[in-house]
Amino acid sequence: MSKEKQRREALVYHAKPQPGKIKIVPTKPYSTQRDLALAYSPGVAEPCLEIAKNKENVYKYTSKGNLVAIISNGTAVLGLGNIGPEASKPVMEGKGLLFKIFADIDGIDIEVDTEDVDKFIETVKMIAPTFGGINLEDIKAPEAFEIERRLKEELDIPVMHDDQHGTAIISAAAFLNALELAKKKIEDVTIVVSGAGAAAVSCTKLYKAFGARAENIVMLDSKGVIRKDAENLSEAKKEFATDRKIDTLEEAMVGADVFIGLSIADIVTPEMLLSMADNPIVFAMANPNPEINYDLAIKTRKDIIMATGRSDHPNQVNNVLGFPFIFRGALDVRATGINEEMKMAAVKALARLTKQPVPEQVNIAYGETRLTFGRDYIIPKPFDQRLIHEIPPAVAKAAMDSGVARAPIEDWDKYREELMLRSGNDNKVVRLLHSRARSNPKKIVFAEADHLDVLKAAQIVYEEGIAEPILLGRKDIILELKKELEFDADIPIVDPLSDEFDERHIRYATKYWESRKRKGTTLYSAKIKMRERNYFGAMMVLEGDADGMISGYSRAYPTVVKPILEVIGRATGVKRVATVNIMITERGPLFLADTSINIDPNAEELADITQMTANVATTFGFDPVIALLSYANFGSSPHQNAIKVREAVRILHQSNQDLVVDGEIQMDFALNKELHESKFPFSKLAGRKVNTLVFPNLESANITYKMLKELNKADSIGPIMVGLRKSVHIMQLGASVEEIVNMTAVAVIDAQEREKRKQAKITK
Ligand SMILES: NC(=O)C1=CN([C@@H]2O[C@H](COP(=O)(O)OP(=O)(O)OC[C@H]3O[C@@H](n4cnc5c(N)ncnc54)[C@H](OP(=O)(O)O)[C@@H]3O)[C@@H](O)[C@H]2O)C=CC1
Ligand SMILES: CC(=O)C(=O)O
Ligand SMILES: [Mg+2]
Structure with a gap:
C-alpha cells in the first residue's frame, strides 16, 4: 500500500x-x-x-x-x-x-x-x-x-513509565535470546546505544543488571557519542559516558556486537552494519520508523539478528508485549508498586516463553507454518494467548515474594483460569482467518462485483493480500465504481453478457449441458443460463479458471443456492451440504449449524452435519466441543424431536469416539459450564467450554444466529458452506463490506484446504 x-x-x-x-x-x-x-x-x-x-x-x-x-x-x-x-x-x-x-x-x-x-x-x-x-x-x-x-x-x-521499563523488559528478554543465538556472552559484548532518553537509559541500565559491562557500552545522543570529557552532562547520561575518544555513530559501530536504537529513524547506514562484528544484534526500535529499514538491514547482512518496534516484520520488540501483562499481574495482587523483582520476573518469563513450542493458533494468526525459536523469532508475538497465561502470574508471584502484594493470590489454578477468560472476547477468529488467507491467497470470483459494497470488499482483500479477486458483472458499471473507489489495480473483469467471453460461454454451456442433458436441459437453455452470473461464476470455479467464488449479496439465499448446487454439486462421499456460522461473542467464538440449508434433518443427517461442523472448527484452529441442542436434557422427554437428537448423539459416539460431543441438551446447560457439570457430571461436555452448537432444525439455528447478531451485536462469519465439490460460498442478502471480506477469507482458506488434500492424495 x-x-x-x-x-x-x-x-x-x-x-x-x-x-x-x-x-x-x-x-x-x-x-x-x-x-x-x-x-x-x-x-x-x-x-x-x-x-x-x-x-x-x-x-x-x-x-x-x-x-x-x-x-x-x-x-x-x-x-x-x-x-x-x-x-x-x-x-x-x-x-x-x-x-x-x-x-x-x-x-x-x-x-x-x-x-x-x-x-x-x-x-x-x-x-x-x-x-x-x-x-x-x-x-x-x-x-x-x-x-x-x-x-x-x-x-x-503501581506507577511505571512504560517507555523506560516496558521497553527495557521486552528488549532485555529479546536481547538475552539473541545473545544465545549469536553464541555470545552479555559480559563480553560491545554495545552501541543510539539515544540517551527515557527508553535508552532504562534499557541500558537493565542490560547492566543482567551483566553487560559499563566499559563495553557507547551511548549517543543527538549531538553524538557521549564522552566523559563532555560538559554539562545530565546524571543519567554521565552513567554511560565513555572514555573512548570517538564522536560519531559511524566510529562507534566499528567492531560492535550489538546496536540498540531508541532514538530516531534512518540514522544507521548499510556501511555501518557492515563494519560490525560477526552475527551482529541490531534492535532498531525507534517508532514509527526504525533507525534502519528492516529489509535494507536484512539485505545488507545475512548473519544479522534484527528486530524493530514494528508489527510488520519478524521480531517486534515493542513494549506492547509488556505493559498490559505487567500491570495485569500488579493489579491482581494489588501491588504497591512495580519493583526490580517484578521486572526481572517478566523478562525471564518472556525469554522462556519464546523457547516453548508455539501453539498452532499463533502460527495461523501470523500466517506462519512453524514459528520456532531462532533468528526470526527471538520474542513471542503480541497475539500469543500464552502471554496472558504466563506473564501476569510471574509478575504477581514476584510481587508477593518481594513483599509488595496487598492481596496475595491463593489459588493459582483459579487465577490462571480467570486470566484465560479475560482474553476470550477479542476477535481473534477474524485475525486468524485473514492471516491464514494471506499466507496463500487464491483466485476468487466476486459474482456481484457491480455492486459498490462487493467491489469495496474486493478492493480490501486485494490490497490486504487476502485474495486475487476476479470481478464478475456489468463491465461498464464495475469500471465506473472502480474509479469512484480509486481502485486502480489491474484486476480481471469478466462480464457474462459481453461478446468477449463467447468462447468461454460456449465451453461452459456445453459442459453444463453434458452434465444435465438427461435432466431436461437443452444446449440452448444451457447457453441462456450462462448469461446468468451465478451459473457463469460457478462454471469458472468448476473448470479451474478460479479457485473459489462468493455470491448472494443481492439475491435471496435460495435463488443463489439452486444454481450453485446444480453446477458445483456435492463433494464425493458427502451426502448433504450444510452451513456453519461463526459468531464472535463475549465468551469467545461459537460455531453454529446448520443455519441455512437443511430444514428438518433426521438423526443420521444431524450426525453428518455435526461431523462437518467439527471439521470447520478444526480448520480454524479450534478443538470442537459440541453440544447437540434440544428443549430437553439427556432423555428427559419422550417426544420424537428429543429422541432424534439423542439418536444423532448415539451415532456420533459410535462412529467417532474422539469427538467431544454430547446431548440432547438445553442451551443454558450447554453454555453454562458450572451448571452443566453440577447436573450432568457424566456428560462428555462436563468441565469443558462448549464452542460448537448444533441445532435440531433450521428454524432454531437460523433464528438464534440472527438474534445473536442483532441483539448482542455479535459479529458473524458465514454462512460457511460445507460439503460442496468446490469452494463456493453464499452470503446473506445485504451483507456488510466487513462480512464480505470475511467470507472471501473463508473461501480462500477453503480453497487452500482442498489444494492441500489434493496434494496429499497425489503424494500418497
Ligand atoms: N520499540 C519500543 O517499544 C519503544 C520505542 N521507543 C522509541 O525510542 C525513541 C525514543 O523514545 P524516548 O526515550 O521515550 O524519547 P526521549 O525524548 O526521552 O529520548 C530521545 C533520545 O533520542 C536522542 N536522539 C535524537 N536524535 C538523535 C540522533 N540523531 N542520534 C542519536 N540520538 C538521538 C535524544 O538526544 P538528546 O538527549 O540529545 O535530546 C534523546 O536522548 C522513540 O523513537 C520511541 O518511539 C520508545 C519506547 C518504546
Ligand atoms: C512503543 C512506544 O511506547 C513508543 O514508541 O513510544
Ligand atoms: Mg511510548
Whole structure:
C-alpha cells in the first residue's frame, strides 16, 4: 500500500464511525427504576460510606482495581518528538485499546498540559485515588526520570513509565535470546546505544543488571557519542559516558556486537552494519520508523539478528508485549508498586516463553507454518494467548515474594483460569482467518462485483493480500465504481453478457449441458443460463479458471443456492451440504449449524452435519466441543424431536469416539459450564467450554444466529458452506463490506484446504 493511502486509511480509521478508539460501557444493569436507585442516589451512598470507613473498600465497590491511567504531556511522542498533549492523545487512546484487548484492563488516557515537573507530579498525585495504576507515557528525558521516581515514592499504587521499563523488559528478554543465538556472552559484548532518553537509559541500565559491562557500552545522543570529557552532562547520561575518544555513530559501530536504537529513524547506514562484528544484534526500535529499514538491514547482512518496534516484520520488540501483562499481574495482587523483582520476573518469563513450542493458533494468526525459536523469532508475538497465561502470574508471584502484594493470590489454578477468560472476547477468529488467507491467497470470483459494497470488499482483500479477486458483472458499471473507489489495480473483469467471453460461454454451456442433458436441459437453455452470473461464476470455479467464488449479496439465499448446487454439486462421499456460522461473542467464538440449508434433518443427517461442523472448527484452529441442542436434557422427554437428537448423539459416539460431543441438551446447560457439570457430571461436555452448537432444525439455528447478531451485536462469519465439490460460498442478502471480506477469507482458506488434500492424495 502506498504511504499516502496508508495515511488516509489511518485518518479514516480514527475518524469513523465515531471519532477516537475508546468509549465507556456500564457494567451493571440500568434499565429499571430499581436499578437506577441502586446505581445512583439513594443506593450509591452505601458504598460511599463503606469506603469512607475504610479506604481499601474502594477496590471492592468501584472499578479502581482494574483502571489504569495512561498519562502523558506529549513531550516525546513515539519518535515524533514534542508534539504536545492533544497530539499525543491518539497514542494514549491506542495504549488504552491495547490494555483492553490484551489484558482486559480499562485504560483511560489523560493528557496533561504542562512541561513543568512539579506541576505534572502534583496533577498525577491529585487524580491518583481514581486509579489502580499509573502508566506514564511518552514524557521526555530527563524530566521523565524525576517524574517517575517521585511518583513511585509518593503513591502506593503501581506507577511505571512504560517507555523506560516496558521497553527495557521486552528488549532485555529479546536481547538475552539473541545473545544465545549469536553464541555470545552479555559480559563480553560491545554495545552501541543510539539515544540517551527515557527508553535508552532504562534499557541500558537493565542490560547492566543482567551483566553487560559499563566499559563495553557507547551511548549517543543527538549531538553524538557521549564522552566523559563532555560538559554539562545530565546524571543519567554521565552513567554511560565513555572514555573512548570517538564522536560519531559511524566510529562507534566499528567492531560492535550489538546496536540498540531508541532514538530516531534512518540514522544507521548499510556501511555501518557492515563494519560490525560477526552475527551482529541490531534492535532498531525507534517508532514509527526504525533507525534502519528492516529489509535494507536484512539485505545488507545475512548473519544479522534484527528486530524493530514494528508489527510488520519478524521480531517486534515493542513494549506492547509488556505493559498490559505487567500491570495485569500488579493489579491482581494489588501491588504497591512495580519493583526490580517484578521486572526481572517478566523478562525471564518472556525469554522462556519464546523457547516453548508455539501453539498452532499463533502460527495461523501470523500466517506462519512453524514459528520456532531462532533468528526470526527471538520474542513471542503480541497475539500469543500464552502471554496472558504466563506473564501476569510471574509478575504477581514476584510481587508477593518481594513483599509488595496487598492481596496475595491463593489459588493459582483459579487465577490462571480467570486470566484465560479475560482474553476470550477479542476477535481473534477474524485475525486468524485473514492471516491464514494471506499466507496463500487464491483466485476468487466476486459474482456481484457491480455492486459498490462487493467491489469495496474486493478492493480490501486485494490490497490486504487476502485474495486475487476476479470481478464478475456489468463491465461498464464495475469500471465506473472502480474509479469512484480509486481502485486502480489491474484486476480481471469478466462480464457474462459481453461478446468477449463467447468462447468461454460456449465451453461452459456445453459442459453444463453434458452434465444435465438427461435432466431436461437443452444446449440452448444451457447457453441462456450462462448469461446468468451465478451459473457463469460457478462454471469458472468448476473448470479451474478460479479457485473459489462468493455470491448472494443481492439475491435471496435460495435463488443463489439452486444454481450453485446444480453446477458445483456435492463433494464425493458427502451426502448433504450444510452451513456453519461463526459468531464472535463475549465468551469467545461459537460455531453454529446448520443455519441455512437443511430444514428438518433426521438423526443420521444431524450426525453428518455435526461431523462437518467439527471439521470447520478444526480448520480454524479450534478443538470442537459440541453440544447437540434440544428443549430437553439427556432423555428427559419422550417426544420424537428429543429422541432424534439423542439418536444423532448415539451415532456420533459410535462412529467417532474422539469427538467431544454430547446431548440432547438445553442451551443454558450447554453454555453454562458450572451448571452443566453440577447436573450432568457424566456428560462428555462436563468441565469443558462448549464452542460448537448444533441445532435440531433450521428454524432454531437460523433464528438464534440472527438474534445473536442483532441483539448482542455479535459479529458473524458465514454462512460457511460445507460439503460442496468446490469452494463456493453464499452470503446473506445485504451483507456488510466487513462480512464480505470475511467470507472471501473463508473461501480462500477453503480453497487452500482442498489444494492441500489434493496434494496429499497425489503424494500418497
Ligand atoms: N520499540 C519500543 O517499544 C519503544 C520505542 N521507543 C522509541 O525510542 C525513541 C525514543 O523514545 P524516548 O526515550 O521515550 O524519547 P526521549 O525524548 O526521552 O529520548 C530521545 C533520545 O533520542 C536522542 N536522539 C535524537 N536524535 C538523535 C540522533 N540523531 N542520534 C542519536 N540520538 C538521538 C535524544 O538526544 P538528546 O538527549 O540529545 O535530546 C534523546 O536522548 C522513540 O523513537 C520511541 O518511539 C520508545 C519506547 C518504546
Ligand atoms: C512503543 C512506544 O511506547 C513508543 O514508541 O513510544
Ligand atoms: Mg511510548
